[in-house]
Amino acid sequence: MRVLQTLLACCLLIGSSAIHSSEVQLPKQAGIASAHPMATAAGHKILAQGGNAFDAAIAVSATLAVVEQQSSGIGGGGFWLLHRAQDGKNVMIDGREVAPAAAHADMYLDENGEVNRDLALNGPLAAAIPGEIAGFEHLAKHYGRLPLAVSLQPAIEAAAKGFPAYPRIIRTIERKAKVLKRYPASMAVYLPNGQVPKEGELIIQSDLANTLKAVAKHGKAGFYAGEVAEKMVQAVRENGGIWTLEDLQNYTIKERDPITTNYRGHQLVTAAPPSSGGIAIATILNILSAWDLTDMDRVKRIHLVTEAMRRAYRDRSIYLGDTDFVEVPIQLLTHPYYAAGLRASISPVKAMPSDYLPGINDNPKGEDTTHFSIIDTEGNMVSATLTVNTGLASGFIATGTGVLLNNEMDDFSAKPGEPNAFGLIGDDANKIEPGKRPLSSMSPTFVFSDDQVAVLGTPGGSRIITMVLLGLLDHFDGNNVHSWVSKPRYHHQYLPDKLYLEKDALDPATIEALQAKGHVIHQHKGDWGNMHAVSWNKTTGAVDAASDPRTTTGSAVVK
Incomplete structure (x- = not known):
């Protein structure tokens, strides 16, 4: 294990030294791609005030926590993947939520031993302890150069002055209305006068602005202690x-x-864990490394990629969890020899039913998470994926705080073999335990090569891993950042044993050919995800950014 870690460290040093060689042109502009123009603008504002990518990440995260609460918020958590240019350091800041001390493995089971999905998804019992605010302070203290109060100011203004309601948040409020109506504080924000906001109508969050002001003044103590904490606990x-x-x-x-x-x-x-994304992506790419996908027949390529997805998600369901609680065989699962064994079980002409793989005996669309990507002019980078779990989370705002609480407890395995809200199967490695972080699919990613750097990620629930994978494969094929975020998407997650297709992702002839190989096709009526990516050409210094065309609020700006 020590030898492998040393080799990986050497690889990182080689990669980082290449980035800082005399031939490399630093980024000529800063690029930010996020899910909302107010968040992207907030990030650029902080850069203009002398901040770096890490300060901008606080501003973007906090602003998204105000204007895109169907996807993230200070009542949730996330992962910030950082690359620091001055020394080439790569690190993941884990702001994932944790189970409360009183949590236990059977807390969502009814008298018949079945999962009570309402308790696991709706209301404060569904909420784990949030990590986003702690993440802000950590970024500011250890990586940023501006005071936390400065980086939070755009979000405070957005909460106090309001933002115009837009179609995506309106749709989520409509879907969640029955739950929101249970709680007066939630009603006041999302259903004023009992009505769903109309497009363009301002959503104002005075209590949330005051909570953010407390954090700006006191740091994380303004959230995890004092008046805000007391109000949250009382309401919960x-x-x-x-x-x-x-x-x-x-x-x-x-x-x-x-x-x-x-x-x-x-x-x-x-x-890294508690994300399952990095290990799954590494497993899939190791499996696929034996084949030249770029020039391969389309049907064969989709078949092989799908079979690799199937096997990686099978491993996810069995082995992966919070490494502070369970032993995850990371070295094994990411090793090329292990992938070679998985590859040997793949037939080039026939799909293998998931039931044939030893393991545990319709997903929602995934508008429940957000992602942004940043590169600054010094070469610092952030790839961040943040979440509250499902759309508008638990539906519960803690009175007097404006904080919408996550429903991240559903990302644990409430019962072995029982699918969660995204249809994902879990086992004992991801069971509920006090202080434990639930397994996640969030997959913020950097890619380094001799002449280019890529920063990408996406929301999308269980499909995050496969969407990032398809974006990566498109990058490896030599396509640009706008192509990565636009590619048609398909997904397999071991169980249910179906190949899911985004609307119009494949033509009828390709679908028929895949069915002939034994794939069970499930065609969705809509599209998936909300990818945001930034690239840097190290030869020219050019920076490009792109937001997923599937959403009207995505904002990619280079300046």
Whole structure:
């Protein structure tokens, strides 16, 4: 293990030294791509005030927590993958939520031993202890150069002055209305006068602005202690939750060594557990490394990629969890020899039913998470994926705080073999335990090569891993950042044993050919994800950024 870590460290040093060689042109402009123009503008504003990419990441994260609460928020958490230019350091800031101390493995089971999905998804019992605010302070103290209060100012203004309602948040409010109506504080924000906001109508969040001001003044203590913490705990417990002040005060940020792997002359740096994304992506790419996908027949390529997805998701369901609680065989799962064994079980002409793989005996669309990518003019980079779990999370705003609480407890395995809201299967490695972080699919990623750097990621629930994978494969094929975010998407996650297709992703002839190989096709009526990516050409210094064309609010700006 020590030898492997040393080799990986050497690879990282080689990669980082290449980035800083005399032949490399630093980025001529800064690029930010996020899910909302107010968030992208906030990031650029902080850069203009002398901040770096890490300060900008706080501004973008916090602003998204105000204007895109169907996807993220300070009542949730996330992963910030960082590359620091001055020394080539790559690190993942783990701001994932943790289970409260009173949580236990059977807390969502009814008298018949079945999962009560309403309790697991809606209301404060569904909420784990948030990590996003702690992440902000950690970024500011250890990587940024501006005071936290400066980086939070755009978000404070957005909450106090309001932002115009737009179609995506309106749709989510409509879908969540029955839950929101249970809680007066949620009603006041999302259903004023009992009505869903109309497009363009301002959504104002005065309580949230005050909470952000407390954080700006006191740092994370303004959230995890004092008046805000007391109000949150009181509201949670009055409505059936189990939080305590000690749960909040005991929350800690973790710095994780990213997962690294190599593919066709590219070095990938991606998310470590409690994300399953980095390991799954490494496994899939190691399986696929034996084939030249670029010039391959389309049907054969999709078939082989699907079979690799199937096997990686099978491993996800069995082995992966919070490494502070379970032993995850990272070295094994990311090793080329292990991938070679998985590859040997793939037939080039026939799909293998998932039931044939030893393991555990319709997904939502995934508008529940957000992603942004940043490169600054010094070469610092951030790839961040943030979440509250499902759309508008638990639906519960803690009275007097404006904080919408996550429903991240559903990302644990409430019962072995029982699918969660995204249809993902889990086992004991991801069971509920006090203080444990739930398994995630969030996959913020960097790619380094001799002449280019890529920063990308996406929301999308269980499909995050496969969407990032397809974007990576498109990058490896030599296409640009606008192509990565636009590619048609397909997905397989082991169970259910179906090949899911985005609307119009494949033509009828290709679908028929895949069915002939034994794939069970499930065609969706809509599209998936919301990818945001930035690239840097190290030869010319040119920076490009792109947001997913599937959404009207994506904002990619280079300046």
